[in-house]
Amino acid sequence: MTNDSDAPVQQVEVRFGVAYNSSEAHEVLGNGMPDDRLAQLVDLIGPHQAVRFVSQRYSSAAVHNNPPVLFFSDENGARWALDRRGDLKPNAKR
Numbered sequence: 001m002t003n004d005s006d007a008p009v010q011q012v013e014v015r016f017g018v019a020y021n022s023s024e025a026h027e028v029l030g031n032g033m034p035d036d037r038l039a040q041l042v043d044l045i046g047p048h049q050a051v052r053f054v055s056q057r058y059s060s061a062a063v064h065n066n067p068p069v070l071f072f073s074d075e076n077g078a079r080w081a082l083d084r085r086g087d088l089k090p091n092a093k094r
Contacts, residue, residue: 001014001045001051001053001070002048003047003048003050005047006047006048007047007074007075008045008046009044009072009073009074009075010044010045010072010073010074010075011041011071011073012042012044012070012071012072013041013042013070013071014053014055014068014069014070015068015069015071016055016067017065017066017067018066045072053068055068067083067084068083069081069082069083069084070082070083071091078090079091
């Protein structure tokens with residue numbers, strides 16, 4: 001996940017359907033390589049920073065039935081969901 005905005009995003013997580021969360025997350029360095037492991041729920045991703053979320057290995061059917069969705073809060077506290085097609089929608093759930 002790359003935050004291309006000029007504002008930070010908060011409480012960032014990736015879920016696969018309602019049952020699965022990403023297994024880990026790593027900050028991405030300027031050279032594109034992952035760095036230290038972070039918590040599954042990343043508190044803050046600064047402007048123009050990136051984090052790589054990693055999942056467990058799922059079968060193709062499991063991923064098809066439970067596609068990944070990225071959830072985050074903006075600087076005003078609004079909660080958002082970004083799906084794998086790039087559709088961004090308001091999301092009040094946490």
